Amino acid sequence: MSLVVVGSVAYDGVETPHGKVDRMLGGACTYISLAASFFTHVKVVAVVGEDFASEDYDLLAARDIDLSGLERVPGKTFFWAGVYSADMNDRTTLRTDLNVFADFHPKLPDHYRGQPYALLGNIQPALQRSVREQMHGVRLIGGDTMNYWIHDFREELLQTIRHWDFLLINDSEARLLSGESNLGRAAEKVRQMGPAAVIIKRGEYGAILFHNHGYFAVPGYPLERVHDPTGAGDCFAGGFMGYLAEQGAGGNGPVDPMLMSRAVVYGSVMGSFCCERFGVDRFRTLTRQDIDRRFEEFRNFTSF
Amino acid sequence: MSLVVVGSVAYDGVETPHGKVDRMLGGACTYISLAASFFTHVKVVAVVGEDFASEDYDLLAARDIDLSGLERVPGKTFFWAGVYSADMNDRTTLRTDLNVFADFHPKLPDHYRGQPYALLGNIQPALQRSVREQMHGVRLIGGDTMNYWIHDFREELLQTIRHWDFLLINDSEARLLSGESNLGRAAEKVRQMGPAAVIIKRGEYGAILFHNHGYFAVPGYPLERVHDPTGAGDCFAGGFMGYLAEQGAGGNGPVDPMLMSRAVVYGSVMGSFCCERFGVDRFRTLTRQDIDRRFEEFRNFTSF
Numbered sequence: 001m002s003l004v005v006v007g008s009v010a011y012d013g014v015e016t017p018h019g020k021v022d023r024m025l026g027g028a029c030t031y032i033s034l035a036a037s038f039f040t041h042v043k044v045v046a047v048v049g050e051d052f053a054s055e056d057y058d059l060l061a062a063r064d065i066d067l068s069g070l071e072r073v074p075g076k077t078f079f080w081a082g083v084y085s086a087d088m089n090d091r092t093t094l095r096t097d098l099n100v101f102a103d104f105h106p107k108l109p110d111h112y113r114g115q116p117y118a119l120l121g122n123i124q125p126a127l128q129r130s131v132r133e134q135m136h137g138v139r140l141i142g143g144d145t146m147n148y149w150i151h152d153f154r155e156e157l158l159q160t161i162r163h164w165d166f167l168l169i170n171d172s173e174a175r176l177l178s179g180e181s182n183l184g185r186a187a188e189k190v191r192q193m194g195p196a197a198v199i200i201k202r203g204e205y206g207a208i209l210f211h212n213h214g215y216f217a218v219p220g221y222p223l224e225r226v227h228d229p230t231g232a233g234d235c236f237a238g239g240f241m242g243y244l245a246e247q248g249a250g251g252n253g254p255v256d257p258m259l260m261s262r263a264v265v266y267g268s269v270m271g272s273f274c275c276e277r278f279g280v281d282r283f284r285t286l287t288r289q290d291i292d293r294r295f296e297e298f299r300n301f302t303s304f
Numbered sequence: 305m306s307l308v309v310v311g312s313v314a315y316d317g318v319e320t321p322h323g324k325v326d327r328m329l330g331g332a333c334t335y336i337s338l339a340a341s342f343f344t345h346v347k348v349v350a351v352v353g354e355d356f357a358s359e360d361y362d363l364l365a366a367r368d369i370d371l372s373g374l375e376r377v378p379g380k381t382f383f384w385a386g387v388y389s390a391d392m393n394d395r396t397t398l399r400t401d402l403n404v405f406a407d408f409h410p411k412l413p414d415h416y417r418g419q420p421y422a423l424l425g426n427i428q429p430a431l432q433r434s435v436r437e438q439m440h441g442v443r444l445i446g447g448d449t450m451n452y453w454i455h456d457f458r459e460e461l462l463q464t465i466r467h468w469d470f471l472l473i474n475d476s477e478a479r480l481l482s483g484e485s486n487l488g489r490a491a492e493k494v495r496q497m498g499p500a501a502v503i504i505k506r507g508e509y510g511a512i513l514f515h516n517h518g519y520f521a522v523p524g525y526p527l528e529r530v531h532d533p534t535g536a537g538d539c540f541a542g543g544f545m546g547y548l549a550e551q552g553a554g555g556n557g558p559v560d561p562m563l564m565s566r567a568v569v570y571g572s573v574m575g576s577f578c579c580e581r582f583g584v585d586r587f588r589t590l591t592r593q594d595i596d597r598r599f600e601e602f603r604n605f606t607s608f
Contacts, residue, residue: 182528182530184528185528205509205510206521214604214605216606216608217510217526217606218606219509219510222488224489264608301518304520304522304562304566304569
């Protein structure tokens with residue numbers, strides 16, 4: 001039983017107050033898959049160009065990620081470059097070269113189509129929808145989106161998330177999508193659009209999960225140093241969904257709220273690890289033991 | 305065994321997206337005292353003018369607050385007016401008339417001086433220090449400060465907090481005081497200045513407590529509607545310290561970290577109630593049962 005992950009595989013140029021890397025492996029699909037791979041078997045759907053390095057392919061393969069859905073086509077891999085503000089709460093995009101990603105149309109290999117779990121990274125809503133249409137017997141499906149799609153592709157987005165079990169977004173996206181400034185009411189409105197669970201990611205401030213039975217909130221992990229926040233939200237999603245897949249969630253009816261709460265904490269754990277190094281570097285040495293240890297740390301510093 | 309509370313008693317004019325009140329009871333000492341009065345006996349040190357209304361006096365007296373340290377002098381009571389932004393994360397001060405507060409010098413009645421607990425609202429650091437000097441046998445003392453004192457009265461402030469057991473500040477104040485952008489390192493530096501415990505208030509995002517044995521974080525209470533955030537930080541302080549006083553904290557050695565964590569949650573509970581009505585209105589009907597019920601709600605929505 002695997003988790004199908006769809007989204008961008010990219011090269012990123014990133015500058016933060018702690019350093020600068022001109023080109024390194026990135027992209028939502030990459031971060032989600034790496035994070036989720038510590039919990040469950042992952043099958044990737046993405047596209048790269050001829051410049052995609054074998055060492056990057058190997059990094060993913062070494063985490064036992066199924067790459068048969070990773071298309072390699074003529075041209076260059078998606079490239080993004082950005083610079084973070086001093087406090088790292090804002091970032092400015094310096095360059096976005098879509099390259100081969102401009103014509104990306106997710107095509108699921110046959111052996112992906114019957115998998116029970118799917119996580120859709122932030123891409124065009126119609127493409128996200130096409131993934132669900134290629135699958136049968138999905139137990140849990142959800143994903144991410146962003147301001148651009150909410151604003152300029154609203155109808156398409158609404159048609160897409162109508163069939164999702166959960167949506168992962170940030171504060172401002174939840175407010176934009178719902179037209180509600182109050183977060184609780186915003187989440188309620190978004191839930192009426194389809195997803196039974198809405199997870200609002202708040203960066204250093206943690207996350208809130210809203211579902212049929214109430215809500216769960218977790219503060220952010222107080223990191224000693226944030227080297228590079230790129231991909232933290234995607235790693236959150238990967239940890240969240242990876243844990244649910246590991247636990248076989250949704251196999252017999254609605255997902256237990258307590259399981260979802262723990263999934264949010266595992267998401268927070270993976271997001272926090274992501275920030276500790278540039279790009280995906282932290283995942284080269286991370287172990288499941290490290291992850292479980294930080295999960296217990298969360299329990300300790302939130303118990304009273 | 306009482307808690308001595310020192311700070312401003314004022315009249316406030318407040319405008320938020322949910323309404324406008326031209327003049328109502330306010331001030332740090334008022335909010336702290338009302339919040340703490342649900343946990344412990346409170347003794348107030350403050351100054352008001354001839355315009356201070358008997359109904360406001362009666363409101364405090366009805367909560368069994370000792371007002372023998374509330375001076376009434378010729379002139380007018382401190383008046384502040386401000387307007388909040390649409391999301392209520394920012395506010396603009398429209399008017400500050402210090403009036404009788406300009407010459408405030410805390411004078412503790414004799415029967416205040418031997419009390420074990422003291423909480424110092426945000427006033428000039430030298431005045432905060434003078435309160436401690438008038439007391440003997442204090443078990444726990446702490447308080448609040450603000451950007452203005454940190455920036456323009458730094459030495460005086462350092463001399464004052466050197467003798468405190470805890471300091472309650474917000475994110476930006478912690479960063480300004482310590483010169484550290486990372487919150488954990490900022491708290492560590494502030495703790496080296498004297499206070500064994502530093503509580504960083506983050507408004508809707510909750511609070512973090514740093515102490516000798518580690519840290520504790522609690523998310524904010526997801527309020528359905530914030531009517532007026534004025535005084536929420538002071539109510540947090542009142543709930544925090546009121547609970548510690550109720551529990552006799554510090555009576556035999558250092559305060560138990562778990563007790564401090566619970567105090568932070570009670571602080572969060574009181575801050576959340578404060579926002580539900582304009583000014584101090586919520587405290588007219590609030591009961592200890594409401595408080596304990598919300599404390600349990602916090603336990604439920606943070607457990608995993």
